[in-house]
Structure formats: C-alpha cells, structure tokens
Amino acid sequence: MQLSGNTIFITGATSGIGRGLAEAFHRLGNQVIISGRRKALLDEVTAANPGMQGIELDITSPESIKSVSEWLMSTHPTLNVLINNAGLMPFDDPAAEIDDAVSLTILTTNLLGPIRMTSALIEHLKAQPSAAIIHNTSVVAFMPLAGNAVYSASKAALHSYTQTQRFALRDTRVKVIEIAPPWVNTDLIYKSDDPRAMPLEAYIEDTMRQLGTDEEEIIVDGIRALRDNPGTGEYALIARFNQSLVDNPIPVG
Template sequence: MQLSGNTIFITGATSGIGRGLAEALHRLGNQVIISGRRKALLDEVTAANPGMQSIELDIASPESIKSVATWLMASHPKLNVLINNAGLMPFDNPGAVMDDAVSINILTTNLLGPIRMTSELIEHLKAQPAATIIHNTSVVAFMPIAGNAVYSAGKAALHSYTQSQRFALRDTPVKVVEIAPPWVNTDLIYKSGDPRAMPLDAYIEDTIRQLGTDEEEIIVDGIRELRNNPGAGEYTLIAGFNQMLVDDPIPVG
C-alpha cells in the first residue's frame, strides 16, 4: 500500500489502535477522516491533528452506515482506503448461560459492521485507480480467549470473510489487507499496563511499516507462532494459553 496521498476513512478512531493509525497516517500526508459514536472525542482528536476530519458513526446501525457512506462518497470522491477498526470486547462465559443481547451486539459491531461498511463503499472503491480495504481482526482469530468467546469467534469469522473478499476482488484495483493485532495496551477493555501487552506506539510503528509493503496479513513478530498454530493439534496450545490467563490474569484497573 502506498503510505501517502490517500484519502482514508477509519472507523472507531477516537482511541487505541484506531487513533494511533489515524494519527500516523495523517502525519504521512494522507487525508484522514475518522469516525466514532461520540462527537466530543472526535472533536478532541481532530483538534489535536489539524486537517483531519471526522463524522459521527454508529457501526451497529445499518442506517448510520449508509448515511455516512453517502456523505463520504459525495464529500471525498477520492476516498480510496477503508480501515474497518471499530469494535468492542465484553467478557462472557461459554460455560454458563450467555447473554443473548450482548452476543448479538458484539457480532453486529465486530462482524456485520465491517461487512456492511465495506458493502456500502465497495463499488466506489472499485472505481478508484488503486484502493485498499483493511480489516482489523486480532490474534484471537487464531488463539481464542475463553473469557471473550463471542469476540474471538467474531474475529475468526472476519478473518475468514477477509480471505473470501480478497479472492473475490482479485481482478480489481482493490487490495484487501488484514491487520491482526496482538495484545496491545489500549483501553479496548482497560489499560492494564501488563508487561505482556505490546506498547501501542511500538505496535503502530511496526504496523505502518508493514502496510508500506505488499503484505496481505500484518502480523507482528511476537504472534507469528500463534498465527501459525491452527492444525489438528491446535487445542493444546489454545488450552495452554487460556490456562496461563487463568493462572496469571490480567489485572483489573
């Protein structure tokens, strides 16, 4: 992906990885448009980054997605990069009664949101000389966390969808890229300061570097073993990983 001269739309960009990517790409000379549900946070980010633009978006609402896509295509006809980053990560317990409303909200936000957002913009992107769709999945697409079971399953589904979409768009100007972050110290759940979490700045720096290549999957070195794990014996590593979290849990607060 060319790292400058793009018009880029990023969902869920008021904090964490989304904001980090938005600010890094803004500094590289791209027109960046960020989105999120809370105007006050959008205003805070754009004030800190003159020239960046924003629009309110509820990624769980098909109507909001359609309205924002219509505005984007009219206001930014050169839009050529979509970064589907918005997401939420509530805890759950698949060994007990599951809260159906919470599960639906996770999948609507984390899986249907990117599918719907991309669908609304796909013909516009295909009409550009060169375009990129970036889906933010997670290492948990390959190494599920038992305490975030629906989140993990949704990220695995988005990983699968990304590969199907990449094939479907193989003869178009649209490249499909997957970013699969490790455990990064952000406020997706809460900032724990846990030494096992990758610092946000380091993650953004390495991700931007890889985005400037022809890589289709952006995987930091620390999780390559986990990415390569799926296979007949994958449960052994998955169980060991989850037992580590049980024995040495993420500190709250």
C-alpha cells in the first residue's frame, strides 16, 4: 500500500500497537484520526502529535459505530484507510466454566467490532481512488493459547473473515491486509518487559516496512514458522475454492 497521502482511521489507538501505527503514519504526513473509549487518552495522544485527530468510539456499540462512521465520511471525505485494531485479551480456561458475559465482550470487540466498522465504511472506501482495510489479528489465530481460548478463537475468526473479504473485494480498488503481531511488549494484558516479547518500536518499524510493499499478510520473521504451520499458501487454496463456486454456483432449491 502507499504509505503517504492517506486519510486513515484507526480504532483502539490510544496505546500499544494502535498508537504506534498511528504515530508512524502521522510522521509520514498522513491525516490520521484515532479512536478509543476514553477522551483523556485521546487528548493525550493528539496533543503529542499535532494535526492528529481523535474521536470517542465504543467498538461494542452499533450505535456508536454508526455515529462515528457518519462523522468520518462527512468530516473526512477522503478517508481511504481503515485500521481495525481495537481488541481485548482477558484470560480464560476452556477446561472450566467460562464467564459468558466476558466471552460476549471479547467476541463483540474483537470480531463483530471490525465487521461492523468495515460494513459501515465499505461503500465509502470502494468509492475512493485507492483504499485499504487493515485487520489486526494475531499469531494466536494460527497458534491458539489455552489460557486465552476465546481471544484466540476471535482472532482465528477474524483471520478467516479477512481472507473471504479479500476475495470478495478482489475486483475493487480496496486492498485487504492482515497484520498478525507476535507477542509484543504492550499493555494489551500488561506490559511485562519480558525478553521473549518483541519490542513495540521494532514491531512497528518492521510492520511499516512490510506495509509499504504489495504484501497482503504482514508477518514478522520471528513468527513465520508458526504461521507456516497451516501453510502460507492457505489463501491461494481459499481463493481457488471460492472461484470454483463463482464459476459453478451451487444450485438453490
């Protein structure tokens, strides 16, 4: 994708990877609009990055998504990049009773949030000269964690959705990109400074480098072997299967 000259909206961008991407794109001269639930944090980030804008968004609320998307299209008609970054990662135990309310919140935030946000903006993005949708999944989409079972499942589902959406938009000007971070030293759970976690600055630098290419799936070298577990040719297979259904539709009725 092109790394400059964009109008970019990023969800969940007041800390961690979201803030890192927002500031990296901002430094390249893009118009960046960030969102989050807490106005104080939005104000803190935008004050540190003059020219960046912020808007409050509850990604679990369809009404909030509708309101923010309408504001974006009206106030920023050149909006051409959506980065679905907002997410949460509570611990759980699939061998025990799992709190249903927590599971619903994870799935509403991590899966329905990106689906709803993209749906609200998709026709606007399709009308731009060039556009991109970037979904932030995770290495756990390919290598799930037993201690974060619902989170892992939500990211695997978003990975699946990303690939089908890429296929569905193949004949449009909208590029669909997946970034799948490794363990990055952020406060998604808590900032541990564990030496096994990739430093945030290094992750952002490598991700921005790869975003500047034609790659559709952004994987840092440290997790490539884990991604290769299901096979990096996975999308080609999915594309061929979907194309076969386009060419030979399943009879209805």
